[in-house]
Each structure stands twice: as C-alpha cells, then as structure tokens.
Amino acid sequence: MAYTTDRFVREVRVTPILITDPPLLNLSGVHQPLTPRTVVEVETEGGHVGLGETYGDTEYLTAIQRVAPRLAGTDVSRPTALRALIDDVLGHDDAAATAADVPASGLRGKRDLAKLKASVFSVFEVAYLDAWGRHLGVPVHALLGGRVRDRVDYSAYLFYKWAGHPGAEPDSWGAALDPQGVVEQARLFVERYGFGSIKLKGGAFEPDQEIAAMHALRAAFPDMPLRLDPNGAWSVETGLRVARELTGVLEYLEDPSAGVDAMSRIHAETHMPLATNMCVTGFDEVPDAFARNAVQVVLSDHHYWGGLRATLDLAALCRTYGVSVSMHSNTHLGISLAAMTHVAAAVPNLEHACDTHRPWQDEDVITRPHTFTGGAVEVSDAPGLGVELDTDALADLHRRWKDSDVRDRDDVAAMRAVNPDWTAPRLPRW
Template structure:
C-alpha cells in the first residue's frame, strides 16, 4: 500500500529522493507602534503607544509568512541577529530553526535588558526570540500546503475560540491628550460601566479584572459589583503577584463562591502553593510558570491548576503543543495570557487555541483596547462577536499583510520616541511618588 504525504506536493520527486527543502531567502524585522490607552497595573500605567515587531519571512518560491513579537530595542537586536542565522534554513525543519536561533544567542553580551517589556522577566531567552520565527514558518507551511495552521498543529477541535472581556482600571486619558471612548474606570461603578460596554460591543461571556492597582478590599468590591450586575458571568481577578500569602488567602476566601479562578495572587511558586492549599479556588498563572523549567517545581508543589499559556513566552506554536501535552499528562488546565498585540499575534493565538483541546477557559485578549485602524493585517478576517472569534480556515494564519499599514505603523514607531516599554517610569513622570513594590499588600 502506498502512502501520500502532503509534503509530496511541494516539488516533484523521483523514487528514492528526499523532499526539496523550502529555503528562507529574506527576513525583515519591522518595529511598529500603536495607540494604547492609559491602562493601570501593579507596576504603573501603559504609555501612549505600545510596541511590537513584525516578522516578514520570505522563501525562494516567493511565499511569505508573518510573525509578531515584542518591540523593545533589546529584543529587536536579538531578532535581527537571529534572522541573519536563518537565511537558507528550511521552513519545514523546526528543529533546525530552533537550533539556529539558539546559536545566534550564544554570544549575547552587550545587548542588555530583557527586551520584552512588561513585568514577566523570567521567560526563556531562546523561546521568546524563537516564537516570531516559528509562527512565520508555520504561516508559510500552511500556505504551501493549502491548509490552516490549526491543521499543522494537529487539527482544529473547535470552530470558534472564546475570549474574555479584559477589564482595567484606567484614566480618562493620557495627560494632555484627548479622552478616549472608554472613559475613566477608577472605582467599582467605573469597572461595571466598562464591563457593560465590553459585553454590549463584543458579547463577552467571561470577565477578567486587572488588579494589583488599589488595596485588595477595593478590588474585592469591584468583583462583587460585577457579580451583582452579571449574576451568571464567570469572573477572574489578576493582581500580578503583588499580594502577600495572607492577603491572597483572605481574598480567596471572600471570593471563593464568586471567581472561576484566582490568577497570580502571589509571585512565587512557593507562595502560590501555600495559597492553593488554603483555598478551594483554582490558581492560574502566567507569571510564576512561564517556561518549561518552571513546570517541574510548580507541579511538585501543587501550586497551580491553570497555565495561562502565551506562545510569545513558550517558543511559538510548535513548542506550545508540547506545553499542552505536559498539561494533559499532569492534569493541568490551560487558557491564554495576552499582552498588547496586533492581528498577527491574534491570528496565531486563535489557530493555537483551535487545535488545543485542553484550553477550556475563555482566553485573554487586549483586542478591544486597540483602535481598529491600528493594525498591519488586511481588515475583515478577525472579529469578536458573541464573545468568540471564528477560526480562519484560509491557508496559513489566515491573515494577509497590509504593507501600507505596516509602513504607517513603523513611521508611528519612529515618531513616538518610545524604544522600550516602561510602565513604571511613565507613571513616575505623572506621579513622582509612585513606588514599585512587590508584594504591595
């Protein structure tokens, strides 16, 4: 009996000859900036612009693939160095791609900095650089084979991916800038109003509050106000690890009948394990378990129940499949973490979630906080309706590059003057007394 492989369609082959590699001929790394509202968090406030880097990979047959990753200056340096190592590599050989990225990082002296902004700084260097290239390779593979990326990841197990409404305490506007359409949200009433708008515009069926901004009792009040307004809505709160064990246990007991899970109440595996033993709520994380090295101690300590995966942390979509397998083996549940992102990352998240059966919570996304005009993909493919997004079925990621938009957002990057995310310094420029502290309460 003969067996047909989809790789046979790449090029004619005679009996006994190997598949012809599909060589990478060019990789462009373009930093971009897009408008970001003044969203508050435990380390400060979002700056007026968020940074991303767009990866455009091209092969000798003219196919291009897209990836998206962090846009901080140190990360850009590493991306460009890795890109030079990948020229002439085979897009169908993820082991080769991974090895070349790691090789490019052997001599990382002089770069400095974590390079990904935000507050999660313990991710794997190799994996966070690999991620954007892995996604671009899969986009190319899908286009060549005529299948969506979800097929390459094992096959779609769902046609729609559910997302949660991501609520933030926020100011009405950045200083000396016009107010945005969301308005201020600095108390329970403001958070409830924000949630109403999220549900009205996007139909979300789960809500998450970014906490760690105000004393815990105030944030508990906000969660209870959400419960009163939306009696059946699954709710979550994420204080980004700034609570002590004692505070986390106290809040956990107060909200045991209200939350579907408690996210990152404390920063360490050891502390979260203490909280988990004292309360009945599941503990979720995207801060104390952010790499494969974190999994053994977290599992041994029984510190977590839910891993909020993020392919930007975990080495792309191929290695996120490995995380999914480990989670199934050890009876961990999965959802997805989100940072400020554009449509390429959103498409990658959707393709991965479509092919990951163990994702059984609505995923996080910052998508509603981004202006529709601020993106680098051709519009019309990705939209949140009734709390979910239809999984694109076109080949690859299912989205296409808008080159004019890419040029416009790159110019916006050049004009904004921001080269690395720094929520704390921006907050201190507005409120000099702001203190960075963890745990805070």
C-alpha cells in the same frame, strides 16, 4: 515528492512599529500612549510570505535582528531546526539573566536567555508555519494537528484606567477607577464584543477596592465566569483573605502572590483555583510548581513559551498532571491574535476563555482585522494564518517608530510622568 527549493527562505524583513495604547493601570504603573511591537515577514523562493508578530522592546528586537540574516536558505517546513541556529547566534548560557526578575514591562515572571530565545524562536516559527501553510494551501491549525473547535472563546479583559492619557482627549472607553467604573467598562465589552467571561487586571488599587469590584461584577453579571489578576501584588496573608472573600465569586484567582511557596500555601488553605503567567512561565518551572500544587491553571502564551508547538506540548503536560490550561495575553495586534487562535483551536484541553488585549488596540497591520462575535473569534481555514499584511499600515506605524524615541514598554516611566515620585512597587505591595 520532487525536491524543491520553493520552501526555502529568500528574505526576512523585521519591522519595528509603535502602536497607540490606552492608559491602562496595573501594578507597575500605566501603559504608555505608544508601545512597541515587532512584525516579521519571511519570504520564500516560491514567493509566499509568512508573518509573525511579537514584543518590540529593544531586547527582543535586537535579538530578532541578529537572527534574521542567518535564515536565508533555511526551509520553512522545518522550523524546529531553527533552535540550534538561534543558540548559535544568541549563545548557549541559558540561565544568563537578560533583565530584572519581574520587569516593569511584561509582568511575565523570570527572565533569562532561554526565555529570550524561546520568544525569538516563536516569532519565526509562526512566520515559517504561515509561509508553509500558504505553500501547501492549508491553515496553520492543520499543521498543528487540526482544529478541535470552530471558534475560540476570549474573555473581556478589564483594566482600571484613566479617561485618557494626561493632556489628551478621553478615549471611547472612559475612566474606570472604582467598582462602578469597572462594571460600566464590562458592559461596554459585552455590548461591543459579546464576551461571556470577564477578567479584571488588579494590583492597581487596595485589595478591598478590587474585592468590591468583583462583587459588583458578580451582581451585574450573575452567570459569567470572573477572574482577578493582581500580578503577584499581595502578601500570602492578603492573598488568603482575598481568596476567602471571593470564594464562589471567581472561577480562578490569577497570581495573587509571587512565587511557588506563596501560591501553594494560598491554594492549600483556601482551595481557590489559582492561575499563573508569572510563576510558571517556562518548562523548567513546571516540575516544582506542579509537585507542590501551586497552580491549577497555566496560562500559555506562544510568544514566550517557545511557539505554537511548544504550546501544544505544554497543554499535553498540563493534561497529564490534571492542570487546566488557558491563554495569557499582552498588548498585541492581529497577526498575534491569528496565531493565538490557530493554536487555541488545536488544544483539546482548553478549558477557559483565553485572554486578549486586542479590543484595546485601535490599529492593526492586517487588512481585515478579526471580529469577535459572541466573545469568540472564528477559526480560519484559509491557507497559513489566514491574514494579509496591510503594507501601508505597517509603513505608517514603522514611520512613527522612526520618528519617536520610544523603544521599550515602560509602565513605571509612564506613571512617573504624572506622579514624579512613582517607583516600581516592591512585592508584596499589600
């Protein structure tokens, strides 16, 4: 093939945005009315633009903005080469802490420089693969080895929630503050999107209330796989009790307690399958957790595991050790959903419906937002990610970012606006 500079990066645009978010409750507090995301555009000399989307919090945005100017002249067909460049810009002290262990925002396990770099790499890797796929006229999943399924199943992701943000009109979901409200929300999810699995974000109420909610869901949806995720809110004793009470009700329990010791004890004593996006969130945490059988389902997430190819590596590792793999989600829009769907389509051993927050978002930055039919998103065979940027929407959401002083997700502060005494709960909370 003739040497060509078409694939070389001409310009990178990094755009912070604020998107609306409903009042979803979790262990830390409540989602804010506005939450940050970052959109990356990588334009090649050949005129193709690759897209990426990730966290918008200051820590991520600043790191992405530092790396972006260094990308001019790099080749979008060689995203792996970016790792060295990112090390150069952000430093080599991988173990250096970047934030408190389980921060208010995210609930995604330990934070160090290696993990921040994995996130920075990920957003650019997605944009490079999108641009490269557009050049070649092939979908991103083809660059990952090809799709093994035509549709990716997602699960309904229920949250306890208020009817609306304080002082604002109720949203179209209404309140869910007890088992009946949770069941009503599940019915809306199934009606609107056809989901065939259900996850409830727990850790917001006393364990007995959340156990009752799971029993109510089981009664209302006798055949659906169910999950509960309190983000490590419980002591081992509480985790053991909940696991026993929900045996036969849940397909898995997600992060009942924090840490490998607690998780391995709960599994050993109850045999309840345990999933995690907190105690195994990077490759360095895999050996100990697998050796001690602390997790039976790893929830991958390309945004922090280090991109789409790293997600495939993780899936291969899980396969080797007989551990299941599925997918974690944080608040996100359609560029992220496209990337999640392409990689999920290429993971042979994806054994559970993936998480997605997408139904909670009323806005998007792509021209044709995805639809869920029968709870699934169809895998696109269009070049790249198969989504087009809505430049007007991006400009509007960026203007909102400029006009606001919200720069980070802070569920604790959002709860404090209602309950001035609220502080981030210490684990275990119950």
